[in-house]
Amino acid sequence: MNLDEIRRNFPVLSNSIYLNTGGTGPISINIAKEIQNIYEYARDYGPDTPKVKSDLEGRMEDTRHLTADFLNxxxxxxxxxxxxxxxxxxxxxxxxxxxxDEIIVSSEEHPSGIMPWLNLRDKFGVKVVKVKISDDKNTFLNELDDLINKNTKLISLSHVTTDTGHKLPAKEICDLAHQNGVAVIFDGAQSVGQFPIDLIDIGCDFYSFTAHKWLLGGWGVAGFYVNPEWIDKLNISWTGAYAGVWDRGLKDDVVYETTAHKFEFGGRQKPLYIAMGLAIEYINSLGINNIEKRVSKLTEKLKSGLADIPNVIMRSPNNLDFCTGIVTFSLGKLHGDQLSEEMLNRNILGRPSLRHTNISGIRISTAFFNNENELDSVLNAVYDISNSFK
Ligand SMILES: Cc1ncc(COP(=O)(O)O)c(C=O)c1O
Incomplete structure (x- = not known):
């Protein structure tokens, strides 16, 4: 990886120490330019002229191919x-x-990964139960096993937890769930783009992910994997144009697509989905294995530096199998909001984490484009803050 060249493609890195890819990954000059080019093309030649329309739709389908290949x-x-x-x-x-009916979630879900199930609780009396996050595989799987019973219908977990960046043992979770006839959905917000993901190998039923974090693909576009076995079984909820064919009122018959496309409805921001494909191509050009290795080297440095600073309490896992680019720590009793503000005063952008708990802290997201100097600045800042809040 030519880090200098990579960093020049992300102007934010010259303006701040950006360590919040787990919040939103920065967009590159190349992708921002291409989004602009596409809008200008549509502006100049007409967004609904046949040529422009087919070009954009074709490029959107390229993104679908790239996404499918990326997740195998x-x-x-x-x-x-x-x-x-x-x-x-x-x-x-x-x-x-x-x-x-019961749904198992973890003790560390993002609102997007729990509110849809709490809605089912309120509507249908479904019970939502929580498994505690642990960085010991057997402890975690045993606890999960203990919670599974004849009423369990679904397990919904973040593949990588948002607060502390625990990478959960996805394949083993699916094996355990399926032995008990339970379906599994993963929230891939913090995983896709951080390390290689093979959904066939994992064997999950559903996987929901986004472009705007580790994929560096921009806001408002996301993807949903549905295991082919579920395409027919899953009822349609919201629907509309492009989910299938309506016979224009002759009999009012609707024939849905036979692929995952049947769950898509309504018009789309085509340039932004094209950008998601470009982001995947960019990640492929760097190599997702190289990205994983680099992130792991950076987080090792950060964690070992933090271990030497008084009052730092590490919240992210030590077990390497569970580690990701998310490093969350507390500093004594300082609230995560205040710690994050102190860091921001030093032009370091992390994000408050675990803010509603008594172990509140800051989440530092180290991405491949971050460098060692930035991590030294974090360590100096934490040292300095630790001294001033003794
Ligand atoms: C674990 C997790 N899930 C979901 C999201 C976002 O979900 P949505 O795309 O619904 O905004 C985030 C971050 O914003 C997250 O960290």
């Missing part, structure tokens, strides 16, 4: 969505629920 799944299993929560809701309203 058939193209027919990928639907475009607008947010992770949209994928969650496709499942929430696509399965049939009875009072007393």
């Amino acid at each position: 799944v058939p193209i027919s299993s990928i639907a475009f969505t607008r947010a992770i929560s949209e994928g969650m809701n496709i499942v929430a309203h696509g399965m049939n629920w009875n009072e007393g």
Whole structure:
């Protein structure tokens, strides 16, 4: 990787120490320019002229191919969505629920990964139970196993947890769930773009992910993987144009697409979905294995530096199998909001984490484009803040 060249493509890195890819990944000059080019092309030649339309639709389908290859799944299993929560809701309203059915989530879900299930609790009396996050695989799987019972219908977990960046053992979770006839959906917000993901190998039923974090693909575009076995079984909830064919009122018959496309509805921001494909191409050009290795080297440096600073309490896992680019720590009793503000005063952008708990802290997201000097600045800043809040 030519880090200098990479960093020149992300102007934000000259303006601040940007360590919040887990919030929103920065967009590159190349992608921002290409989005602008596409809008100018549509502006100058007409967004609905046949040539422009087919060019943009063709490029959107290129993104679908790239996404499917990136996750190692058939193209027919990928639907475009607008947010992770949209994928969650496709499942929430696509399965049939009875009072007393149970859904297992983790103790560390993002609102998008729990609110759709709490809505089912309020509507149908479904029970939402929580498994505690642990960085010991057996402890975690045993706890999960203990929670599974004859009423359990779905397990919904972040593949990588948002607050502390625990990478959960996805394949083992699916094996355990399927032995018990339970379906699994993963929230891939913090995983896609950080390390290689093979959904066939993982064996999940559904996977909902977004372009705007580690993929560096921009806001408002996301994807949803539905295991081919579920395409027929999942009920349609929201629908509309492009989900299938309506016979224009002759009999009012609707024939839905036979692929994951049946879960897509309504018009789209085509340039932004094209940008998601460009982002995947960019990541492919760097190599997702190289990205994973570089992130792991950076987080190792950060964690070992933090370990030497008084009052730092590490919240992210030590077990390497669970580690990701997310490094969350507390500093004594300082609230995460205040710690983040102190860091921001030093032009370092992290994000408050675990803010509603008594172990509140800051989340530092180290991405491949971050460098060692930036991490030294973090360590100096934490040292300095630790001294001033003794
Ligand atoms: C774990 C997790 N899930 C979901 C999201 C976002 O979900 P949505 O795309 O619905 O806004 C985030 C971050 O914003 C997240 O960290």
